[in-house]
Amino acid sequence: MKFYASILGPLLFCLDAERAHQLGLIALKLGFYPTIRKAPDPILKSRLWGLEFLTPLGVAAGFDKNADVFDPLLKLGFGFVETGTVTPKAQAGNEKPRMFRLPEDLGFINRLGFNNKGLEYYTNNIMRWSKQGGSGVIGVNIGKNTNTKDDFSDFVSGVIALSDYASYLVINISSPNTPGLRNLQSRVKLKKLLDSVILARGKANKQPPLLVKMAPDLSVSETNDVAEVAKETNIDGIIVSNTTVERPNTLKNKNKFEKGGLSGEPLFTTSTELLRNMYHLTGGKIPLIGVGGISNGAQAYEKIKAGASLIQLYSAMVYQGPKIAVIISKELAWLLKNDGFTSISQAIGADHH
């Protein structure tokens, strides 16, 4: 942590945010990251969808878009990594600059627009790892190319190509940087989309759990619709949430005027309240992954008590460095024990009981 806080972090912060991220990915790929020797506290261990999680804390989508560095990320002490968003065809994304730090707010704004190397490159990476006997929980987050007119076909292609390799699949209909994508969260479209991808998954050799990732900016009735469709279609989980297009008036950094999705600390309260509401609307019956603004053990714990079975982060790793998983897991284990829990599973949704 000290090396990151005093040397590497400040160096990376001299660079444009996207370039710094690319450099971070190269460092991970080359093996320049701290060695974590101790396994997480056993109180954090859980099973979900038949998968074992040593800690409920994972890396959120967007950090490892092309499935290049999920193995080093697992070695940093994360319980799972969600790779992607991957689209069928490679695409460059929006014009640069398109990723902005808001250091005073501990936030980020990005309008990357699903820049990624496409399904073929991505599948080869996951396939190679799986053939080499790689183990760990790797989620696959699927999106649609900006120029694809049809609403569903890209998701179906993603599910067909990746069902055999994914620990779980995510249908991402909530990124704010692909025009029209968020409209797929409306009741009728979401039902049709989920019916199509569930059908596609049924034809694969393996049927991994299927999740939907939702936006934090939906109206009350739109939120209810997502919960209703999730129940109707029997999907396996919901990720709450993606970045927000809202700009809280507490934001200080001048980058707050940039277009795109806001993440990090300023997203914590909104995304946690939505998580709480989704737990309530789904009667606690659909596993939820809580993401948005987690930067310490107390916030991780708050998401779990609000209803998250698993949690993820992205922005805080950029501000705090590669040891964040170990630190948060340790704090979370302490908080659970302090409240008398003997297993993380007992704390999921505890605020509602």
Ligand SMILES: Cc1cc2nc3c(=O)[nH]c(=O)nc-3n(C[C@H](O)[C@H](O)[C@H](O)COP(=O)(O)O)c2cc1C
């Ligand atoms: C630079 C950046 C790129 C992202 N790219 C994706 C993406 O490709 N797909 C996705 O579902 N979410 C993406 N996200 C959203 C994150 O997965 C997460 O939902 C959001 O950042 C909130 O978590 P955080 O506050 O811990 O960063 C991205 C976030 C950031 C900051």
